[in-house]
Amino acid sequence: MIDRDAVALDDPVGESLRGHHTHLARRSGRAAGYLPEVATFSTVSADPDPAEWADLARLLGRGELADLFSCPATPPADWEPVFRFGGFQMIRPAGSPPGRADAETDPEIVELGADDVPEMLELTGRTRPGPFWPRTRELGAYLGVRENGALAAMAGERLHPPGWTEISAVCTAPEARGRGHAARLVRALVTRITSRNERPFLHVSDANIGAIRLYERLGFTVRRRVTFRGFRTP
Template identity: 40%
Template structure:
């Protein structure tokens, strides 16, 4: 693999700069493409939309395998690939640090650990915040809000954490609240807490949200996040090779 390329703004292609930079230990790479290790995330990246990059992505993806690419453009997949999904998102960046919101009464916040992964996977299954797998927690700090008075013991009511990390910035991801706990400001609280810790570590927080998710867009604006650019989520399957 070549050395990390420079760019006026790495957030134009954040997963390329994460996978070929601070998160290289979680990556499988070829010269012009990269993707997270199995179990960490199905996300990958092209250095650019070129035949060389697609060739290298194919080398990293088994026939029938799926990869998700987050880019400013809706990709025209070349022969050998089938688009299974595509959606438009807004990238938002927190330009000025904000004080974190206090934890609501009746809940506690704590850093999530590998022993919490089963509850995290179940919460992600219920809320579908985007790709989340058993090793995603290894990418950064994840915080959970727990209902301490829940029947049967403490219950994970909401979570969020850090995913892509570039030089100078860190993505906030997996923002989800259990359906039983919505409309209580739990996601806002957790995003504010993770953003504050991200700033404390010397990184600028950014995130991605569906362009039609008006409620989330307004929540993030209230936390100091401003739209940076439009992004496309491209989910692609490599076609099985003909015999």
């Protein structure tokens, strides 16, 4: 069955930059991207012409990373490929029950703020859940679990197309794994998102079988296969 409410997820970066994240965007002509310390993602239209690629090159600068996320458009031949890997876009199906009422009141889950950024960068640097930069937390709410005062696990909100919020940066320090922290954090975020009458979605590498199984247990299903790609501007 086609989920018509999910059309915005075909271009989650562009829809976010045109909507909830306009204040975090930079633009040149028809190309757009996030401010550098917020996220590396940039976007063009579904069928960009040479002028639009020139707009994106001008926006990013010479020899810079064009992180096209899941955009399927192919850059000009002189844009050097940097990375390419497969993944899935997962959603909670329409009609899924809302998040658990007790998930957001979990006493061990804390909201992370500006003072926590050094620890957030250290944890994401160790666990590599995806790109995370000094201002990434400005994209939405980020939650964490501490053990003996140290940040042991975190997860937060990233892309925000109309009617949806992406759950991202789900990670746990190696020494704290196996204690259910990731599941608790995702449940808390699902509760927050559904309380706003929005639906949660996420992206995951197709090689991360453990994460895929976790998300399936938490009620997420695969909406579509995606390919993440990055290029170097000429």
